[in-house]
Amino acid sequence: MGGREANVVLLDENGIRSDGRKVNETRKVTIKAGVLKNANGSAYIEFGGNKILAGVFGPRDVHPKHMSNPDTGILRVRYHMEPFSVGERKKPAPSRREIEISKVIKEALEPAVMLEKFPRTAVDVFLEVLQADGGTRCAALDAASVALADAGIPMRDMVCACAAGKAGDALILDVNNEEDQAGQADMPIGYMPNLGKITLLQLDGVLTPDEYKKCIELGLEGCKQVYEIQKNALREKYFSSSDNN
Amino acid sequence: MANISIIDKLKRSKILDLLQEGKRIDGRALDEPRPLVIDTGVIPHANGSARARLGDTEIVAGVKVQPDRPFPDMGDKGIFMCTAEILPLAHPSAETGPPQPDVIELARVVDRGIRESGMIDLSQFVLEKDKSVIGLFADSVVTDHDGNLFDACSYAAVAAIITSKIPKWEMKDDIPVLIENQESDAPITTIPISVTMGRIGEFIIVDPNLDEWECLDARITITTNSDGNIVALQKGGSDGFSLEQLVKCSELSISIGKKIRDVIKEATGGSK
Numbered sequence: 001m002g003g004r005e006a007n008v009v010l011l012d013e014n015g016i017r018s019d020g021r022k023v024n025e026t027r028k029v030t031i032k033a034g035v036l037k038n039a040n041g042s043a044y045i046e047f048g049g050n051k052i053l054a055g056v057f058g059p060r061d062v063h064p065k066h067m068s069n070p071d072t073g074i075l076r077v078r079y080h081m082e083p084f085s086v087g088e089r090k091k092p093a094p095s096r097r098e099i100e101i102s103k104v105i106k107e108a109l110e111p112a113v114m115l116e117k118f119p120r121t122a123v124d125v126f127l128e129v130l131q132a133d134g135g136t137r138c139a140a141l142d143a144a145s146v147a148l149a150d151a152g153i154p155m156r157d158m159v160c161a162c163a164a165g166k167a168g169d170a171l172i173l174d175v176n177n178e179e180d181q182a183g184q185a186d187m188p189i190g191y192m193p194n195l196g197k198i199t200l201l202q203l204d205g206v207l208t209p210d211e212y213k214k215c216i217e218l219g220l221e222g223c224k225q226v227y228e229i230q231k232n233a234l235r236e237k238y239f240s241s242s243d244n245n
Numbered sequence: 246m247a248n249i250s251i252i253d254k255l256k257r258s259k260i261l262d263l264l265q266e267g268k269r270i271d272g273r274a275l276d277e278p279r280p281l282v283i284d285t286g287v288i289p290h291a292n293g294s295a296r297a298r299l300g301d302t303e304i305v306a307g308v309k310v311q312p313d314r315p316f317p318d319m320g321d322k323g324i325f326m327c328t329a330e331i332l333p334l335a336h337p338s339a340e341t342g343p344p345q346p347d348v349i350e351l352a353r354v355v356d357r358g359i360r361e362s363g364m365i366d367l368s369q370f371v372l373e374k375d376k377s378v379i380g381l382f383a384d385s386v387v388t389d390h391d392g393n394l395f396d397a398c399s400y401a402a403v404a405a406i407i408t409s410k411i412p413k414w415e416m417k418d419d420i421p422v423l424i425e426n427q428e429s430d431a432p433i434t435t436i437p438i439s440v441t442m443g444r445i446g447e448f449i450i451v452d453p454n455l456d457e458w459e460c461l462d463a464r465i466t467i468t469t470n471s472d473g474n475i476v477a478l479q480k481g482g483s484d485g486f487s488l489e490q491l492v493k494c495s496e497l498s499i500s501i502g503k504k505i506r507d508v509i510k511e512a513t514g515g516s517k
Contacts, residue, residue, distance in 0.1 A: 096349050103346045110483040197485035203478035204361040212475045212495050216488060
């Protein structure tokens, strides 16, 4: 956040990035569904160096009661980083950044979840960042979607997410921590492929109007790749012939 | 906004009916922001200040400039910070107490738009590298809430920053000492303008008022700089946008941002 230094080489003369990727390549993404015993649904994602656990409870009674809505269920999301997840220890209490990210992730998931089927209840999504490496909100959103599906909550689509951005004057897919710190722009995108709807969109950094459009399009490509990995994670749990329960 | 009352549902259907005919509930065109009125220098105790009225939404922003310690990883830059608060007198629903997520989002979106545009040349705010820098704090308060606080707070903060006078400090025995009567203009590089648009059904409306705000499907705030480039985005609300809608919104934000930038330039004495 904020500090942009020009002296880091983010893109070499062959168009290779600081971690060896091409401009249109995401980091390695692995997702596992159903990793927690007590949660109704759960998922674990490794998105490059990001390691994030998602747990879903509900639909269940709402506490405090006054938050419940007789017309529809409510979605509550808590995005939280562990003190040991970043370079310098992070204070455990939720920061303003985490509160904002919780809100944008909630609003990215709401269009997908059929909350109207569960009036007066709450669906709680807990996202715990065990290790952060740039792009945690996208990775957390990816894990949240899988965990919601794993909990058997009716959804219109899964939300997949990936960031695009700009570093070394080139548009890049899946901005890592280094590129976020020293790059020129970071644009996290959340997308529902079957409905063609973008449900999370943020940007910091400077883009021309033309780059803006191309950046979204590039990000959507990354989202679609993640979408396949999300579906595979669910397939592996529910349809594989191996010894999964 | 999680609890949509029956009144809001009726309001929404009324607003949607009007939009089908190309009209808005307060008579504006779909791509027409409310009139913006900016008064500067309203708080003499602040280093810069402005009152912004966007329709019936009213904001007071004040800038305080004071020496501070730099952030550990940015010893060669001054400090810039924006906050925003909804005062309890601004609306019956506004409450005292710790800020709710929507207010935190408001403050962070206003901050991000100004910060990411590089509006202030913070490298000119260094008194002694890694030890002492100048901090510029732009605090906005909502005194009357009629929707779209994002843009109103941003316009007030931007106008207050442009009109700020930066006092002069010199380091003596490792302590910054104020040099009296040597103020300079703030080092402004560009004027960021945020434009917030809402989607109701298939319609995109610019600068939603409170009635419209309460029944938006989704909203997006796009900030552009003086060169017409996009410097910050924030999507909000419980639904999404299509790619085509987002491209349309970016075009609107550039064309409308240009007009609003002229209003702010005019009100602040036409710098940059």
